[in-house]
Amino acid sequence: MAIEPRGRVQIDPNECKGCGLCIDACPPRCLVFEAELSPYGVHPARYVGSGCTGCGICFYVCPEPGAITVYRVSPPPKVISATEAGRAATL
Amino acid sequence: MRQLCKGNVAVIQGALLAGCQAYYGYPITPASEIAEAAAFYLPQVGGVFLQAESEVAAINMVYGAASAGQRVMTASSGPGISLMQEGLSYLAGAELPCVVVDVVRGGPGLGNIAPEQSDYFALVKGGGHGNYRNLVLAPASVQEMADLTMLAFELADRYRNPAVLLTDGFIGQMMEPLELRARITPPPEKPWAVRGTAATRKNLITSIHLEPDALEAHIRKLEAKYREAQQREPRHELYLAEDAEVLLVGYGIVSRVLRSAAEQAREQGLRVGLFRPITLWPFPAQALREAARDVRAVLVVEMSTGQMVEDVRLALREQVPVHFYSRVGGNVPLVEEVNAKMFELVETAVH
Amino acid sequence: MAEYEVVHSKSPVFYPVYERKADLQHQTHYCPGCGHGVVHKLIAETIADLDLQDRTIFVSPVGCSVFAYYYFDVGNVQAAHGRASAVATALKRACPESIVIAYQGDGDLAAIGTAEIVHAANRGEPITVFFINNAIYGMTGGQMAPTTLVGQTTTTTPWGRRPENEGFPLRVCELLATLEAPVYIERVALSDNKNIMKARKAIRKALELQRDGAGFSLVEILSPCPTIWKMTPTEARDWVAEHMIRNFPLGVFRDRKVKMPESSRPPRRTVAEVLGLADAPAEAETPATRSADAREWKIKIAGFGGQGVLLLGQILAEMGMREGKEVSWLPSYGPEMRSGSAHCHVCLSSKRIGSPLIEHPNVLVAMNEISLRKFAPSVVPGGMILYNRRTVPADVEIPNVRVFAIPASELADQLGAAKVGNIVMLGALLELTGALSSATAETVLQGTVKNSDLLALDLQALHAGRDYVRQLPLEAR
Structure with missing residues (x-):
């Protein structure tokens, strides 16, 4: 039985420089290095396509302003603000 | 209304009339009265006065205030000006207007606190790094300390560049009648400034241009500005120069001595005139060439071992012999010394 | 199919495309895994959340973050190395409504800019400083920073940082926390997810404090520099956790309201008011008593500090001005002034004055014997000397110069105030020279001396000097 999807990361x-910090930090470990080299000659991070909880940790550890966009399933029971995402990440 | 005023105080009175909004400085003899006057006046009229932790900090505060579009100034003397040179380079590079006053004292090093003119190279020729110029004015009286401060603010804004008053301990410390125009100039609009508003959000103040082509374009832009200043801004004063056989050239306090020397020499039968540069950069070279057209000799007098004399020689080339007389270390050339030198020149030229 | 909404994406406080950057305009110039990008994002997020984008002025330093203005869509000012907090000081004072951020690295803030940060903090400038500490000079290729750890190898500490040669790592937060004015100082680290979130909180708090006008705030962020440390980004992150935090303990070093004590405030006036232009009477343009005296006076006044030498000169100059003359007053100044002897030159003329420096006075006022001996030989033939004694030393003889012994100090003592000796001398000088009128002297004294007792004394002194001269035998005049 498929797990209900909660989030998605793009x-x-x-923009990704392949530093791997997001891959290392991802709690559900759903990010990997792309096998193919990007035009810059690095292996960018890639979402495996499932398992994302939308927690946002990858976004905060990533040094690039726009490399990562995090989505959550909508409509969630309550509006999740950035502050709450931060708190979630702290826990 | 005429009032008896100290040169250093006149600087700030002129600055207030020019709409100066901020002063950042550090005390040093013989310039401290400028900071003291700023501390007294500016807070009363809603301006900012801050005694910085050093001249280095002061000139960078000037950079900050100028970035926000304020009419801002500082003042110091040789040793402090040395510390400000980096900041002047950044201000010129970032095209920020400001006014800096150097009340020159004896150097090098700690030197002494008596008047000299040995910072000419440091301010007229650069001093900081890179391709830039300061607009340099040389007041010779208390009245000019105020008037040229006002002009300096205007020129600084017109060219978006630092303007410097190069003066000395005597002009700074002496008192003379000062007449202030009761006209207060509102500072011009500066749409390029960064003020923390929606309208100025896209603005950037910087002096870095990483790409060689970009920096070259920027330097050429500055160069064009400086060329325009060279066309429009040279200023000078002539005294008894019409029929002169000998032309004296000096600025600031020396020009005052030379004025007396010219008068005295004429009493003794030698036709002597005076050429006084008011702007040291741009140097009034063309006017000097014209003034020296029919003279037999030019005598440059400076309180340095020979700095402005290079610009005089550059202006006159082979046109007429250029001689030099100087006193340094805080000594001011005496009228009788100058005259002795002049008569010696004339004797030599005749025989 | 589930519907998704964006929860984290590029902040609108960053430019969509980095047009100020020459190429690769959708990437920062920072290395993979660099801490700067993380901090930039935390700052941008806070600026957006607090709705401060239009009000923010971002001061970028010299160091890797010199180009922060490529990215932040706010007002940008780039500062000289180490001077961001000085530049920020003046920006905030010029624009008190703005939010001023100084962003500085360890070399910038804690080496070359140590003085500026300490004094900005000490003044309590209401700015926010973000201090990126990565223990190395990144931009210049890996030289020692003031925060380089003991033993850490850099290109300028090839055997590791040795405290005996380079000293110890500088702890900025601890240092600044000794000051009175700062309201908030915290050190955080980009060492793991949890600490990044603490950094986020600290950055937010600092900017909220500035928004609320609280005072100086600084957040130090221990930050990885994988390239220069020669580590992978994850190794670098772990090195922050294992090595940097041990040397730079995390925590809040200052978090309190600071109330500036009440101090006297300057009055608020207009420029015309402070310069006395507003109420200048029109008749002041023409002197009340125009001097008919066309002679040129070159007066040198010399004596000991405290004898009122400089003031006497100023009064003469002021009088000359009021009588429509050209005047100049040139003092000896500086240490000379403090070390005892003092002199000044006063020129009074009907023509524009050339040199204010008097080589050969036609009047010498010598308030003591040293001055008499020093300057008497310079007096021009036909000139006069006023000497502050009853008798002139027998060996002082100047051909063609009249020497008057005026016991000014003695007469002042008789009036009960030694300090008015200079005014006694003034009375004598006016009587002997006729250069300026005694009435003008009284007007000037009335204008300068506000205390009525002192004024009365000065006027007595003035008359005493005049009367002393008048009683001299004619041949002595």
Whole structure:
């Protein structure tokens, strides 16, 4: 039985520098290095396509302003603000 | 209304009339009365006065205030000006207007606190790094300390560049009648400034241009500005120069001595005139060439071992012999010394 | 199919495209895994959340973050190395409504800019400083920073930082926390998810404090520099956790309201008012008593500090001005002034004055014997000397110069105030020279001396000097 999806992460391969911090930090471990080299000659991070909880940790550890966009399933029972995401990440 | 005023105080009175909004400085003899006057006046009229922790901090505060579009100034003397040179380079590079007053004292090093003119190279020729110029004015009286401060603010804004008053301990410390125009100039609009508003959000103040082509374009832009200043801004004063056989050239306090020397020499039968540069950069070279057209000799007198004399020689080339007389270390050339030198020149030229 | 909404994306406080950057305009110039990008994002997020984008002025330093203005869509000012907090000081004072951020690295803030940060903090400038500490000079290729750890190898500490040669790492938060004025100082680290979130909180708090006008705030952020440390981004992150935090303990070093004590405030007036232009009477343009005296006076006054030498000169100059003359007053100044001897030059003329420096006075006022001996030989033939004694030393003889012994100090003592000796001398000088009128002297004294007892004394002194001269035998005049 498929797990109900809670979040989704999108990584821009033209912005990602392949540092891997998001891959290391992701709690459900749903990010990997892309096998293919990007035009910059690095292996960018890639979402495996499932398992994302939308917690936002990858976003905060990523040094690039726009490389990662995090989505959550909508409508959630309550509006999740950035502050709460932060708190969730702290826990 | 005429009032008896100290040169250093006149600077701030002129600055207030020019709409100066902020002063950041650090005390040093013989310039401290400028900071003291700023501390007294500016807070009363809603301006900012801050005694910084150093001249380095002061000139960078000037950079900050100028970035926000304020009419801002500082003042110091040789040793402090040395510390400000980096900041002047940044101000010129970032095209920020400001006014800096150097009340020159004896150098090098700690030197002494008596008047000298040995900072000419440091301010007229640069001093900081890179391709830039300061607009340099040389007041010779208390009245000019005020008037040229006002002009300096205007020129600084017109060219978006630091303007400097190069003066000395005597002009700073002496008192003379000062007449202030009761006209207060509102500072001009500065749409390029960064003020923390929606309208100025897109603005950037910087002096860094990483790409060689970009920096070259920027330097050429500055160069064009400086060329325009060279066309429009040279200022000078002539005294008894019409029929002169010998032309004296000096600025600031020296020009005052030379004025007396010219008068005295004429009493003794030698036709002597005076050429006084008011702007040291741009140097009034063309006017000097014209003034020296029919003279037999030019005598440059400075309180340095020979700095402005290079610009005089550059202006006159082979046109007429250029001689030099100087006193340094805080000594001011005496009228009788100058005259002795002049008569010696004339004797040599005749025989 | 589930519907998704964006919860974290590029902040609108960053430019969509980095047009100020020459190429790769959708990437920062920072290395993979660099802490700067993380801090930039935390700052941008806070600026957006607090709705401060239009009000923010971001001061970028020299160091890797010199180009922060490529990214932040706010007002940007780039500062010289180490001077961001000085520049920020003046920006905030010029624009008190703005939010001023100084962003500085360890070399910038804690080496070359140590003085500026300490004094900005000490003045309590209501700015926010974000201090990125990565224990190394990144931009210049890996030289020692003031925060480089003991033993840490850099290109300028090839054997590791040795305290005996380079001293110990500088702890900025601890240092600044000794000051009175700062309201908030905290050190955080980009060492793991949890600490990044603490950094986020600290950055937010600092900017909220500035928004609320609280005072100086600084957040130090221990930050990885994988490239220069020669580590992978994850190794670098772990090195922050294992090594940097041990040397730079995390925590809040200052978090309190600071109430500035009440102090006297300057009055608020207009420029015309402070310069006395507002109420200047029109008749002041023409002197009340125009001097008919066309002679040129070159007066040198010399004596000992405290004898009122400089003031006497100023009074003469002021009088000359009021009588429509050209005047100049030139003092000896500086240490000379403090070390005892003092002199000044006063020129009074009907023409524009050339040199204010008097080589050969036609009047010398010598308030003591040293001054008499020093300057008497310079007096021009036909000139006069006023000497502050009953008798002139027998060996002082100047051909063609009249020497008057005026016991000014003695007469002042008789009036009960030694300090008015200079005014006694003034009375004598006016009587002997006729250069200026005694009435003008009284007007000037009335204008300068506000205390009525002192004024009465000065006027007595003035008359005493005049009367002393008048009683001299004619041949002595």
